[in-house]
Amino acid sequence: MLVLAFDTATDVATSALVLNGEVVGERASRAVRILEDVDSLLAGAALEREAIEGIVVGTGPGSYTGLRMGLVTARALAIALDAPLAGVSTLAALAAGAPGAHPVIDARRSEVFALEEGSPAVMLAEDLPVKPRDAYVGDGAVRYRELLEARGARVPPDDDPVHTPWARHHAALAGGFGSPDAAQPIYLRLPDAEKSLSG
Amino acid sequence: MELILGVETSCDETAAGVVTGDGRILANVVASQADLHARYGGVVPEVASRRHLELVTPVVTEALERAGAGLEDLNAVAVTRGPGLIGALLVGLSAAKALAWSRRLPLVPVNHLHGHVASLYLQPDPLEPPFVCLLASGGHTLLLEVRDRSGFDVLGSTLDDAAGEAFDKGARLLGLGYPGGAAIDRLAREGDPEAFSFPVARVPGLDFSFSGLKTALLYTVRDLEPEEVERRRADLAASYQRAIVRALSERTLEAAEQTGLERIAVVGGVAANSELRCAMGEAALAPLELCTDNAVMIASAARFSPTVPYPGYLALDAYATAA
Numbered sequence: 347m348l349v350l351a352f353d354t355a356t357d358v359a360t361s362a363l364v365l366n367g368e369v370v371g372e373r374a375s376r377a378v379r380i381l382e383d384v385d386s387l388l389a390g391a392a393l394e395r396e397a398i399e400g401i402v403v404g405t406g407p408g409s410y411t412g413l414r415m416g417l418v419t420a421r422a423l424a425i426a427l428d429a430p431l432a433g434v435s436t437l438a439a440l441a442a443g444a445p446g447a448h449p450v451i452d453a454r455r456s457e458v459f460a461l462e463e464g465s466p467a468v469m470l471a472e473d474l475p476v477k478p479r480d481a482y483v484g485d486g487a488v489r490y491r492e493l494l495e496a497r498g499a500r501v502p503p504d505d506d507p508v509h510t511p512w513a514r515h516h517a518a519l520a521g522g523f524g525s526p527d528a529a530q531p532i533y534l535r536l537p538d539a540e541k542s543l544s545g
Numbered sequence: 546m547e548l549i550l551g552v553e554t555s556c557d558e559t560a561a562g563v564v565t566g567d568g569r570i571l572a573n574v575v576a577s578q579a580d581l582h583a584r585y586g587g588v589v590p591e592v593a594s595r596r597h598l599e600l601v602t603p604v605v606t607e608a609l610e611r612a613g614a615g616l617e618d619l620n621a622v623a624v625t626r627g628p629g630l631i632g633a634l635l636v637g638l639s640a641a642k643a644l645a646w647s648r649r650l651p652l653v654p655v656n657h658l659h660g661h662v663a664s665l666y667l668q669p670d671p672l673e674p675p676f677v678c679l680l681a682s683g684g685h686t687l688l689l690e691v692r693d694r695s696g697f698d699v700l701g702s703t704l705d706d707a708a709g710e711a712f713d714k715g716a717r718l719l720g721l722g723y724p725g726g727a728a729i730d731r732l733a734r735e736g737d738p739e740a741f742s743f744p745v746a747r748v749p750g751l752d753f754s755f756s757g758l759k760t761a762l763l764y765t766v767r768d769l770e771p772e773e774v775e776r777r778r779a780d781l782a783a784s785y786q787r788a789i790v791r792a793l794s795e796r797t798l799e800a801a802e803q804t805g806l807e808r809i810a811v812v813g814g815v816a817a818n819s820e821l822r823c824a825m826g827e828a829a830l831a832p833l834e835l836c837t838d839n840a841v842m843i844a845s846a847a848r849f850s851p852t853v854p855y856p857g858y859l860a861l862d863a864y865a866t867a868a
């Protein structure tokens with residue numbers, strides 16, 4: 347099965363082409379260039395877009411605009427190429443790339459996205475439960491390195507690829523392929539206007 | 546027969562449409578978010594973007610179905626690249642790029658304002674340039690000189706609020722609903738437009754200013770007893786609307802005079818206002834359903850815009866404001 351996977355929820359947009367479990371190409375750039383990456387991956391593997399049998403997209407959490415660009419691209423491709431779609435959380439993909447480490451994504455406004463009992467959650471960076479000697483990965487871990495290290499955690503060097511949610515992991519983790527609506531965004535926060543209405 | 550799919554998500558309408566090369570409308574699907582934003586009294590960008598993501602693929606699918614066409618029948622995909630809400634634009638642009646790429650189709654990035662003007666180039670009654678065009682909506686108030694179908698020159702624009710915004714803010718001050726244009730229009734029919742005298746700002750050149758008008762309404766409402774405001778709400782609405790319409794129509798006539806162009810056209814959401822339609826009796830008006838944001842106007846503009854063949858558009862970005 348030829349699977350196209352990509353994730354545009356963080357500043358580094360990743361993409362991968364995976365044939366029967368083998369990574370045949372992988373790229374990293376930015377959300378706005380994701381189709382260019384996909385095009386290059388196919389060209390590099392001498393494959394046509396019609397050969398894509400499944401699409402996997404990162405569902406965040408992360409930058410709302412980036413996340414939506416990936417999801418809408420994936421849904422449109424799923425419809426146009428008549429390929430089933432699956433969503434994989436960006437946190438799960440990060441975790442899969444660094445077994446034993448805790449994934450942390452920068453949520454801006456002094457907050458981070460992290461896993462809380464296995465589920466994505468948003469919290470203030472300073473409220474992140476830190477286990478001494480454990481490793482923390484992702485752009486949130488890099489951003490709050492000082493805070494984490496001060497509490498005894500380990501954060502790999504900034505340029506370590508372990509901080510990037512590589513799309514090969516999305517492809518590996520993808521479970522139930524389904525209709526274009528199968529992949530839903532993980533926002534974790536209401537729009538500000540909604541908060542002030544209910545607040 | 547040439548077929549163009551248009552996609553528009555620059556503000557709070559998620560729209561897709563199919564137009565033929567000679568300007569016939571085969572499908573015009575618009576999912577309005579007006580109800581969604583009514584509770585906030587205005588468009589909330591993050592709320593709009595989230596809704597666009599939910600709606601854009603179903604809306605495209607429906608437009609193609611209604612046109613009786615498949616992606617394989619298309620010759621190009623047209624999409625609004627800007628100006629507008631950047632996060633909202635990127636949803637439509639990403640969708641359009643993916644659809645075009647999947648069939649190796651060319652993409653036509655369209656300026657939203659050009660789209661509004663191009664709503665006049667559709668069948669059954671396409672308008673031939675040259676003409677002066679008033680574009681008035683919730684986001685824009687512009688006077689344009691249109692010499693040919695490929696674009697326009699800006700003669701004047703608003704220095705503060707857009708005309709549609711002025712309607713919205715006035716409606717809020719009068720305790721009316723959102724969107725304000727329709728609410729004021731409805732109420733104004735029962736009121737006396739001469740009851741209150743609101744100033745029409747005179748700014749130099751062919752520009753507009755509506756912030757003083759809004760302030761004048763605010764002071765008038767504040768100085769009246771609440772029961773008086775309640776009793777004279779229709780008069781206030783009618784007088785306020787009269788001031789906006791007068792500002793728009795006078796400036797448009799000045800523009801026609803200065804450019805020596807005889808023909809005048811009015812496009813944009815505010816062109817749905819009944820008093821403006823009356824005041825601009827001689828003008829060419831877009832059909833009501835094409836006044837507010839839609840995607841057939843984007844597909845129409847694409848017929849007169851540069852086409853970007855595959856793969857030139859793969860990294861194309863949106864722009865929030867016109868350069």
Ligand SMILES: [Zn+2]
Binds near residue numbers: 657661682813838
């Ligand atoms: Zn518009």
